[in-house]
Amino acid sequence: MVDLQTSPSTTSAPEPAIAGRSDAARRMTSIWIATTGVFFVVLALFGLVMRLIQSQNVLDDRWYYAIVTLHGAGMIAITLMGLASVLSWVIRDRLVMSTKISVATYVMTMSAIVLVLISTMIGRFGPGWTFLYPLPTNPGPAGTGGWSPGWAYPYYIAVALVCLSFALWGFDVLRAGIRAFGNPGRMFGFDIVSGRTKPTDAGATNPSIVAAGIMALEAILTAIPGTIIIVMLLAHGIDPKFDVPVLFSKNLIYFVGHMLANFSIYLGAGIMYAVLPKYAGRAWPAAKSTIIAWWCITLTIIFPYFHHLYMDFAQPAALDVVGNVASYASALPSAVVTIFGAVLIVYRSGIRWSPAPLFLYAAMVGWAIGGVGALLDSTPAINETMHNTLWVPAHFHTYMALGAVLFLLGGVYHYAEQLTGKTPNLRLGGISSIFILLGGWIVVLTFFVSGAMSVVRRYAYVPDPARYRNGATVGLVGASIAAVGLLLIAGDLLRVYVPGFGRRSEKS
Ligand code: HEM
Numbered sequence: 001m002v003d004l005q006t007s008p009s010t011t012s013a014p015e016p017a018i019a020g021r022s023d024a025a026r027r028m029t030s031i032w033i034a035t036t037g038v039f040f041v042v043l044a045l046f047g048l049v050m051r052l053i054q055s056q057n058v059l060d061d062r063w064y065y066a067i068v069t070l071h072g073a074g075m076i077a078i079t080l081m082g083l084a085s086v087l088s089w090v091i092r093d094r095l096v097m098s099t100k101i102s103v104a105t106y107v108m109t110m111s112a113i114v115l116v117l118i119s120t121m122i123g124r125f126g127p128g129w130t131f132l133y134p135l136p137t138n139p140g141p142a143g144t145g146g147w148s149p150g151w152a153y154p155y156y157i158a159v160a161l162v163c164l165s166f167a168l169w170g171f172d173v174l175r176a177g178i179r180a181f182g183n184p185g186r187m188f189g190f191d192i193v194s195g196r197t198k199p200t201d202a203g204a205t206n207p208s209i210v211a212a213g214i215m216a217l218e219a220i221l222t223a224i225p226g227t228i229i230i231v232m233l234l235a236h237g238i239d240p241k242f243d244v245p246v247l248f249s250k251n252l253i254y255f256v257g258h259m260l261a262n263f264s265i266y267l268g269a270g271i272m273y274a275v276l277p278k279y280a281g282r283a284w285p286a287a288k289s290t291i292i293a294w295w296c297i298t299l300t301i302i303f304p305y306f307h308h309l310y311m312d313f314a315q316p317a318a319l320d321v322v323g324n325v326a327s328y329a330s331a332l333p334s335a336v337v338t339i340f341g342a343v344l345i346v347y348r349s350g351i352r353w354s355p356a357p358l359f360l361y362a363a364m365v366g367w368a369i370g371g372v373g374a375l376l377d378s379t380p381a382i383n384e385t386m387h388n389t390l391w392v393p394a395h396f397h398t399y400m401a402l403g404a405v406l407f408l409l410g411g412v413y414h415y416a417e418q419l420t421g422k423t424p425n426l427r428l429g430g431i432s433s434i435f436i437l438l439g440g441w442i443v444v445l446t447f448f449v450s451g452a453m454s455v456v457r458r459y460a461y462v463p464d465p466a467r468y469r470n471g472a473t474v475g476l477v478g479a480s481i482a483a484v485g486l487l488l489i490a491g492d493l494l495r496v497y498v499p500g501f502g503r504r505s506e507k508s
Helices: 023-056 061-091 099-122 149-181 207-238 246-280 288-300 304-309 317-346 355-377 380-386 391-420 426-452 465-497 503-507
Strands: none
Touching: 023 061, 023 099, 023 391, 023 465, 061 099, 061 149, 061 207, 061 246, 061 391, 099 149, 149 207, 149 246, 207 246, 207 288, 246 304, 246 317, 246 355, 246 391, 288 317, 304 317, 317 355, 355 380, 355 391, 355 426, 391 426, 391 465, 426 465
16 A cells, blocks of 8 residues: 555635536536435334334334335445445545436436335335345245235336436446546556556546546456346246246346345445545555456455355356355455554554545444454355354345445535535534444344344244244344434434535524
8 A cells, every 4th residue: 555645634625627527417416416415314113123023012013024024125225326426426536427327327216216106015026126036926725825926017117217327427437537547457456567657646546536437347256147137037027938947046146135235335435435534644556466456456346246046056166166265265355454554554643533544444344344244154164154143234234234234424524515515513423423333233233132142134033932033123223223314414414415404493
């Protein structure tokens, strides 16, 4: 890592006019952030409701399965696209991305969320967000607590819309990047690795652009199997004689699902590269090690999904080995370069812990610990016991809720002033971070402990109430504490990001 001293900052000061950061782009990014925030709070409250159902037996269990599907699909989509919009703002200082494409991806993502809301909340569609075939259209005989098979179709279309909207974002990043750098090689840092350009040269790429570029490639790659499986499922709906091979469909669904869930943390890292160094008063240029790590991620992110199929006896064993090795390998580039790099950036920098750097740094902790939880579960001998237990939600909530989402919050706090001209209440942000982190960690730790006790996941109720419900009750307490933190900052961030919101209270 190249350590360059710059002057530390505590906020994103207004900047001179930059082509990529037009007023339209500024407005669109604010709209993305405000909408993401509102959906996020609603979906987190649904998370709390699930723990309420599991601990207190308060609602018909069909509601649990509908809510778990809505919460999972909604959180994955909103976190992914929210992070992509903030990362777009980061790289817009060099890349002129299209505002029209941002509007199109917004309409597609929001339509997807409305479709998921309709199918789950009206149709009580509830196979889990991974919609494994044939469950969505075969929920069991009428009157046995399932849903009408037709509700699968709005959900399928929603999945396709999210895949395509992220791929469209990817096309735009690549188009704008190639235009800005003249060729893909310079965008991805080939000139730096070959020694022709220094990382600190004016025209050199930077880690946020490399991260966005790699995610753009992966977005396009993921849209292909995503579209294939949805077309197959729709074709089966039109003509039931059209056969969907079950194992093949599971491979495609888990490939797409694993990728979409994984991207968030890498998009978040792209934001962190640009923001954290500003508070530490140091620069984070695209050193050779950072660029090579990102090139490795291009491949290591693709193959770990096989670890979702260890228990499928029909899957060739060689693919299990690939899944195991790739899962371990995927930890190295991120751990060695990004997490270690962030520690070095902050170490003895005299950083002032306002909400932006605090959330970004806390996100690294969630990423590291959630990542270790995932590595353990990707070990076949451990997976044999942990598969389908609450260990799975434990590791991915640590990684996403206490990793990716905190990266997003860090970016939201940092860019508030630049995007809106208004400053969030930093003291309130600091206080709420205590609630969010304390509550969030209670939520994930109860998942971890329950998982280690072999409590099964995706069950509204299980026949062993004490073991199950005690964990769910502690989780409910954690979720309530986190909800207080979220609600504390929600009003303030809406005041900042939504023009006119809270104007009356501002005047008084
Ligand atoms: C206060 C915050 C949250 C709470 C209390 C919460 C709670 C829950 C609960 C109880 C489940 C069901 C676990 C099971 O029985 O298998 C669940 C599933 C899930 N959650 Fe969360 N969650 C929260 C935040 C998040 C965030 C921030 C994300 C992603 C960014 C997320 C993504 C998911 C996903 C993908 C599932 C799996 C859905 C499925 O199995 O189909 N959650 N959550």
